[in-house]
Amino acid sequence: MDVTKVLVADAVDLACVNLLKDHGIQVDCKLKLTNDQLIKEIDGYEGLIVRSDTKVTRDIIAASNKLRVIGRAGVGVDNIDIPAATEKGIIVLNAPGGNSISACELTCSLITCLARNVVSAAASLKAGKWERKLFSGHELHGKTLAIIGLGRIGKEVAIRMQAWGMNTIGFDPIVTKDDAAKFNVSKMELEEIWPLADYITVHTPLIEQTRNLINKTALASCKKGVRIINVARGGIINEADLLEALEAGICGGAALDVFLQEPPTDETTLKLIANDKVVATPHLGASTIEAQVRVAVEVAEQFIALTGKSKTYTKLFGVVNKSVLKE
Numbered sequence: 001m002d003v004t005k006v007l008v009a010d011a012v013d014l015a016c017v018n019l020l021k022d023h024g025i026q027v028d029c030k031l032k033l034t035n036d037q038l039i040k041e042i043d044g045y046e047g048l049i050v051r052s053d054t055k056v057t058r059d060i061i062a063a064s065n066k067l068r069v070i071g072r073a074g075v076g077v078d079n080i081d082i083p084a085a086t087e088k089g090i091i092v093l094n095a096p097g098g099n100s101i102s103a104c105e106l107t108c109s110l111i112t113c114l115a116r117n118v119v120s121a122a123a124s125l126k127a128g129k130w131e132r133k134l135f136s137g138h139e140l141h142g143k144t145l146a147i148i149g150l151g152r153i154g155k156e157v158a159i160r161m162q163a164w165g166m167n168t169i170g171f172d173p174i175v176t177k178d179d180a181a182k183f184n185v186s187k188m189e190l191e192e193i194w195p196l197a198d199y200i201t202v203h204t205p206l207i208e209q210t211r212n213l214i215n216k217t218a219l220a221s222c223k224k225g226v227r228i229i230n231v232a233r234g235g236i237i238n239e240a241d242l243l244e245a246l247e248a249g250i251c252g253g254a255a256l257d258v259f260l261q262e263p264p265t266d267e268t269t270l271k272l273i274a275n276d277k278v279v280a281t282p283h284l285g286a287s288t289i290e291a292q293v294r295v296a297v298e299v300a301e302q303f304i305a306l307t308g309k310s311k312t313y314t315k316l317f318g319v320v321n322k323s324v325l326k327e
């Protein structure tokens with residue numbers, strides 16, 4: 001496939017640009033374009049690379065005459081109109097494993113922050129207070145962590161939290177009991193999980209089956225004081241139901257890196273973020289130097305593989321719309 005000219009529309013790490021250039025591919029970086037500007041600019045490029053800022057809409061795809069591949073330097077491809085790309089035979093690919101460790105490490109940090117009230121205690125001390133009794137926490141050792149979604153990130157979280165002495169249980173429709181047991185997770189049905197879990201962390205994509213997965217009914221079946229963590233996608237946990245559970249004391253705390261709407265403006269989301277029992281971060285799961293370099297390089301490697309000219313880079317490991325490859 002000819003990939004001679006690539007447009008980079010978001011701030012991807014320079015490692016991506018350099019690798020493409022080293023392989024004779026022209027790269028133009030034009031950041032912060034509006035939808036209309038991108039519609040004007042896209043023509044003439046065979047490749048487009050974005051992170052999460054640029055929305056690759058049907059209009060943009062329709063305006064492109066030469067476009068053959070769209071790369072997302074990251075995992076989630078919800079900012080790309082995949083049906084529109086697929087209809088035009090355009091490959092959409094991502095960097096599937098590039099930020100797993102970073103997202104996993106943030107999840108584990110948030111679990112420990114919740115256990116020991118680290119964030120509120122630090123804020124209180126900075127405000128000049130000395131409130132040792134108020135911020136007494138509890139140990140993670142011997143507690144049960146439920147992991148919903150046992151893919152790349154879920155599995156890494158399990159392995160790390162086992163080192164803290166947590167029992168790990170979980171659910172995933174495609175991971176078998178035997179496969180889960182290989183990394184010491186007891187696979188169970190969701191209804192069995194809710195009453196056992198002290199902590200619940202979600203690591204699924206946001207799809208129809210996972211939207212509002214943690215809702216009023218699930219929360220009502222949980223142990224009193226259960227802590228909820230979401231470093232996956234906003235919408236997997238129903239925000240209004242979570243807020244209600246926090247206010248009613250059913251939920252003992254929550255750590256949220258992702259929201260239904262980002263940046264959040266909705267009243268419920270803002271109330272959730274402001275709640276004393278909530279630790280909230282602005283979608284930082286993949287925001288590490290290491291992950292940004294890794295995802296940038298993974299996308300560049302696959303673009304080079306598409307040209308068929310490299311002996312080193314030959315694998316297309318992140319194609320999201322595989323049907324296009326068969327055409």
Ligand SMILES: NC(=O)c1ccc[n+]([C@@H]2O[C@H](COP(=O)([O-])OP(=O)(O)OC[C@H]3O[C@@H](n4cnc5c(N)ncnc54)[C@H](O)[C@@H]3O)[C@@H](O)[C@H]2O)c1
Pocket residue numbers: 075076096099100103148149150151152153154171172173174175203204205206209210231232233257258283284285286287
């Ligand atoms: N906060 C961030 O910045 C950040 C960074 C990286 C990834 N993510 C998100 O984390 C999530 C997990 O990423 P990953 O790389 O581990 O993905 P993955 O594809 O490796 O794993 C996801 C797992 O979820 C499972 N799953 C699907 N439907 C399910 C359901 N109904 N119930 C339970 N499990 C279900 C899948 O079978 C799969 O094993 C994704 O939503 C991704 O977008 C967020």
